Amino acid sequence: MSPKDTQYKIYLTEKDIPEAWYNVRADMKTDHRPILNPATNQPVTVADLSPVFCEELCKQELNSADRYIEIPDAVREMYRMYRPSPLVRAYPLERALKTPAKIYYKFEGGNTSGSHKLNSAIAQAYYAKAQGLKGVVTETGAGQWGSALSMACAYFGLDLKVFMVKVSAQQKPYRKAVMETFGASVTSSPSDETQIGRKILAEYPETGGSLGCAISEAVEYAVTHEGYRYVLGSVLNQVLLHQSIIGLEAKAAMELVGEYPDVVIGCAGGGSNLGGLMSAFMKDKLEGKTAPKFIAVEPASCPSLTRGRFAYDFCDTGKITPLAKMYTLGATFIPSANHAGGLRFHGMAPILSQLYHDGYIDEARAETQRAVFDAAVYFARVEGTLPAPESSHAIKVAIDEAVKCRESGEAKTILFGLTGTGYFDLAAYMQYNDGSMTDTVPTDAELAKGLAELPKV
Amino acid sequence: MSPKDTQYKIYLTEKDIPEAWYNVRADMKTDHRPILNPATNQPVTVADLSPVFCEELCKQELNSADRYIEIPDAVREMYRMYRPSPLVRAYPLERALKTPAKIYYKFEGGNTSGSHKLNSAIAQAYYAKAQGLKGVVTETGAGQWGSALSMACAYFGLDLKVFMVKVSAQQKPYRKAVMETFGASVTSSPSDETQIGRKILAEYPETGGSLGCAISEAVEYAVTHEGYRYVLGSVLNQVLLHQSIIGLEAKAAMELVGEYPDVVIGCAGGGSNLGGLMSAFMKDKLEGKTAPKFIAVEPASCPSLTRGRFAYDFCDTGKITPLAKMYTLGATFIPSANHAGGLRFHGMAPILSQLYHDGYIDEARAETQRAVFDAAVYFARVEGTLPAPESSHAIKVAIDEAVKCRESGEAKTILFGLTGTGYFDLAAYMQYNDGSMTDTVPTDAELAKGLAELPKV
Numbered sequence: 001m002s003p004k005d006t007q008y009k010i011y012l013t014e015k016d017i018p019e020a021w022y023n024v025r026a027d028m029k030t031d032h033r034p035i036l037n038p039a040t041n042q043p044v045t046v047a048d049l050s051p052v053f054c055e056e057l058c059k060q061e062l063n064s065a066d067r068y069i070e071i072p073d074a075v076r077e078m079y080r081m082y083r084p085s086p087l088v089r090a091y092p093l094e095r096a097l098k099t100p101a102k103i104y105y106k107f108e109g110g111n112t113s114g115s116h117k118l119n120s121a122i123a124q125a126y127y128a129k130a131q132g133l134k135g136v137v138t139e140t141g142a143g144q145w146g147s148a149l150s151m152a153c154a155y156f157g158l159d160l161k162v163f164m165v166k167v168s169a170q171q172k173p174y175r176k177a178v179m180e181t182f183g184a185s186v187t188s189s190p191s192d193e194t195q196i197g198r199k200i201l202a203e204y205p206e207t208g209g210s211l212g213c214a215i216s217e218a219v220e221y222a223v224t225h226e227g228y229r230y231v232l233g234s235v236l237n238q239v240l241l242h243q244s245i246i247g248l249e250a251k252a253a254m255e256l257v258g259e260y261p262d263v264v265i266g267c268a269g270g271g272s273n274l275g276g277l278m279s280a281f282m283k284d285k286l287e288g289k290t291a292p293k294f295i296a297v298e299p300a301s302c303p304s305l306t307r308g309r310f311a312y313d314f315c316d317t318g319k320i321t322p323l324a325k326m327y328t329l330g331a332t333f334i335p336s337a338n339h340a341g342g343l344r345f346h347g348m349a350p351i352l353s354q355l356y357h358d359g360y361i362d363e364a365r366a367e368t369q370r371a372v373f374d375a376a377v378y379f380a381r382v383e384g385t386l387p388a389p390e391s392s393h394a395i396k397v398a399i400d401e402a403v404k405c406r407e408s409g410e411a412k413t414i415l416f417g418l419t420g421t422g423y424f425d426l427a428a429y430m431q432y433n434d435g436s437m438t439d440t441v442p443t444d445a446e447l448a449k450g451l452a453e454l455p456k457v
Numbered sequence: 458m459s460p461k462d463t464q465y466k467i468y469l470t471e472k473d474i475p476e477a478w479y480n481v482r483a484d485m486k487t488d489h490r491p492i493l494n495p496a497t498n499q500p501v502t503v504a505d506l507s508p509v510f511c512e513e514l515c516k517q518e519l520n521s522a523d524r525y526i527e528i529p530d531a532v533r534e535m536y537r538m539y540r541p542s543p544l545v546r547a548y549p550l551e552r553a554l555k556t557p558a559k560i561y562y563k564f565e566g567g568n569t570s571g572s573h574k575l576n577s578a579i580a581q582a583y584y585a586k587a588q589g590l591k592g593v594v595t596e597t598g599a600g601q602w603g604s605a606l607s608m609a610c611a612y613f614g615l616d617l618k619v620f621m622v623k624v625s626a627q628q629k630p631y632r633k634a635v636m637e638t639f640g641a642s643v644t645s646s647p648s649d650e651t652q653i654g655r656k657i658l659a660e661y662p663e664t665g666g667s668l669g670c671a672i673s674e675a676v677e678y679a680v681t682h683e684g685y686r687y688v689l690g691s692v693l694n695q696v697l698l699h700q701s702i703i704g705l706e707a708k709a710a711m712e713l714v715g716e717y718p719d720v721v722i723g724c725a726g727g728g729s730n731l732g733g734l735m736s737a738f739m740k741d742k743l744e745g746k747t748a749p750k751f752i753a754v755e756p757a758s759c760p761s762l763t764r765g766r767f768a769y770d771f772c773d774t775g776k777i778t779p780l781a782k783m784y785t786l787g788a789t790f791i792p793s794a795n796h797a798g799g800l801r802f803h804g805m806a807p808i809l810s811q812l813y814h815d816g817y818i819d820e821a822r823a824e825t826q827r828a829v830f831d832a833a834v835y836f837a838r839v840e841g842t843l844p845a846p847e848s849s850h851a852i853k854v855a856i857d858e859a860v861k862c863r864e865s866g867e868a869k870t871i872l873f874g875l876t877g878t879g880y881f882d883l884a885a886y887m888q889y890n891d892g893s894m895t896d897t898v899p900t901d902a903e904l905a906k907g908l909a910e911l912p913k914v
Contacts, residue, residue, distance in 0.1 A: 007471055008537045014464055080465045081549070081841045092538070092612075110567055112843045112878070154838040155549075174631075174883035178843065181834055181886050377638055381611040384538045386569045386635065421569070423880045426631035429638050 033325035113148035115420030125152035134227030135159025139214030143175030145233030150182035167208030216318025234270025243276025271349030305364035330450025336440035340428035341389030388420035490782035570605035572877030582609035591684030592616025596671030600632030602690030607639035624665030673775025691727025700733025726800030787907025793897035797885035798846030845877035
């Protein structure tokens with residue numbers, strides 16, 4: 001094909017940035033089971049949640065009725081700094097794979113936070129500011145969410161306190177530096193600044209921390225500090241709502257070039273990316289229209305969809321959050337330290353869990369780390385973008401699907417989410433390059449331990 | 458202003474990627490003085506240069522006649538992976554500064570190499586491949602050029618050998634990891650792989666290396682290895698030619714929104730960015746049309762334009778390259794190790810030097826490091842992009858000019874080059890954040906030392 005016939009990057013204009021987020025719950029045949037107050041086992045209310053979350057975000061969390069939620073002007077204005085994100089046709093990858101498939105990816109890494117997390121960070125910071133709060137508090141593991149939130153808080157003029165998983169803070173000092181450059185205060189977790197942190201430190205003085213533990217600390221900090229609320233970058237309904245902008249834009253951009261995907265592939269940790277990417281296409285499926293096959297890709301070292309249980313569970317290690325009905329490995333499950341990327345949450349977003357349980361998400365695959373990095377390095381060399389390890393789970397499966405098309409001769413249209421860049425994951429790439437990277441897949445016995453501790457509901 | 462009236466990012470379409478580079482030498486009233494063979498003090502010929510550089514690039518280096526050089530299709534095809542780069546209207550910065558000025562920046566950091574260097578890397582790798590070479594060899598300091606070249610070589614299937622300044626390789630292991638991920642072989646310089654490297658190691662066993670020394674090693678490696686040629690990311694005429702795409706696109710994008718700059722500001726180390734950014738606008742000036750004021754911004758720790766001499770000098774520490782007439786601090790000048798960013802070359806591109814000498818570049822300013830980082834952090838928090846330290850020199854002066862407009866009430870249109878992102882410069886940001894960053898300005902006596910060693914021509 002001559003270069004004159006190709007268009008690599010399909011951009012919508014800034015005027016085409018959606019004016020409303022899409023709330024998939026309004027179209028789900030079966031809503032996810034209600035979030036429960038663990039003290040009473042009763043569905044939580046806005047009043048239950050509002051000491052923890054911003055008022056408006058509590059309402060979004062519990063809103064299953066409104067199909068569209070208007071995006072505030074101030075949020076759309078900050079979106080214009082980096083959105084619409086490009087939809088990219090992966091011509092070099094197609095040529096390298098000699099596949100008749102058309103491969104597209106929605107690239108969310110073209111902003112300083114390096115991932116799609118910024119889409120929800122901006123919304124959450126905006127609502128906190130609008131409520132007159134002094135600041136917000138959160139946790140971060142790999143650091144994408146913390147970086148995104150620090151950018152949004154700097155923009156809106158909010159204080160930000162981040163509990164960063166201790167081992168991540170040590171392994172990724174530069175991620176911490178990004179957050180501090182944007183004005184955030186970053187504390188390694190577990191810390192002595194919270195009751196739960198002190199308790200964990202007393203029991204396990206040598207621990208490197210975990211995401212679940214950092215969540216516990218952040219929530220405690222929020223409810224014990226005047227003018228602060230807790231914010232979270234994945235799992236929650238509100239996050240999937242905000243991330244719907246990925247799918248809305250992707251669908252509109254594909255329409256611009258007369259395409260519609262046969263397959264939609266997204267990596268899935270807590271579910272924010274896949275939930276966002278699939279949104280507008282899932283609407284088609286829920287309405288009984290032609291729709292793509294949806295594939296969720298998770299790490300073999302943290303396989304909530306493929307090896308977890310669909311049950312009520314806490315969202316944090318400290319067991320202080322409400323209970324959600326979701327695919328879970330148990331709140332105490334912590335993936336092996338060998339696991340390099342994110343996607344290390346023990347559960348999966350209730351919305352995605354329900355859709356998967358009901359067959360609307362067609363398939364989940366668990367991929368091992370080295371196979372994922374094989375795909376990442378191949379992609380980088382061919383497409384010229386160094387992908388985040390998280391995103392590379394989707395790349396792995398997109399390549400597998402394109403190779404199947406080569407074998408079958410089918411010219412399928414594949415869409416995957418390139419959620420971010422790997423510029424802060426070079427330590428992992430170095431391990432891959434020097435051959436020291438290992439795969440870790442939990443044994444059935446290891447998984448049984450976490451599942452045995454599920455709460456009785 | 459309502460968000461509905463604003464457009465942050467002005468994108469040309471891929472069809473609008475220029476079909477030819479602009480060779481400013483064809484329009485210069487006085488061409489730069491010829492490059493000389495140091496053995497004879499006679500102007501170099503293609504035959505002199507072709508053992509070192511690819512044949513086609515030698516021709517481009519010595520071409521002062523052709524105004525436009527066609528961009529090969531294969532180069533334009535790879536350009537489509539990340540170009541046209543966006544022209545961004547800095548609305549949030551304007552609002553924060555309360556300036557009537559309109560501030561635009563051409564953002565070249567939206568690719569994995571993180572800078573504009575990729576524009577020339579692709580061209581140089583293409584010509585090497587077209588000549589049937591096995592590989593190319595180069596040096597890198599901060600690592601932007603090496604990263605860019607590793608991407609281009611991976612794409613075209615060329616071997617790449619990089620001599621990386623030893624202290625940079627130690628301070629930036631992740632830059633090295635990027636190059637290795639794209640398949641490059643990276644050697645710390647000085648090394649024992651070349652005669653000049655062994656000589657320098659014998660004299661200064663503890664040295665951290667320098668860019669000039671790494672250039673010497675790379676050139677020696679190229680001329681002593683069959684099927685290899687040397688490539689360079691700045692200073693050369695061919696590099697400024699390839700980088701003209703920045704200015705050609707910037708001018709076309711400004712025309713799209715009915716704008717023309719009053720001031721064009723670019724950081725200047727070797728000159729690749731400023732030479733590229735100003736290209737199409739300099740054409741207007743050379744033709745006697747209305748044209749912007751051009752401001753070159755260099756680090757106070759390596760002030761070739763503001764404190765150097767306009768004289769013939771070597772381009773490398775080892776004094777094995779041809780002689781160029783340029784602003785120089787002397788080939789043996791090495792900026793203080795405290796200096797965090799790039800822009801550490803002792804000279805300035807001959808084209809820029811001549812244009813500055815003849816008054817076509819209106820002004821050069823030298824900025825100290827902490828003032829540059831003040832501007833960088835301010836910009837990051839307001840505009841949401843973490844800039845490279847190099848680019849932040851231009852940001853500093855753009856902010857100064859916008860503040861002057863606030864004071865004078867003038868609504869000038871300012872265009873600056875945001876050459877790259879600072880994702881691999883977090884060690885410097887950490888120094889800035891914790892207050893340990895210092896300014897280093899060479900004394901007159903220190904500068905006199907390098908200038909005393911200029912060759913007699």
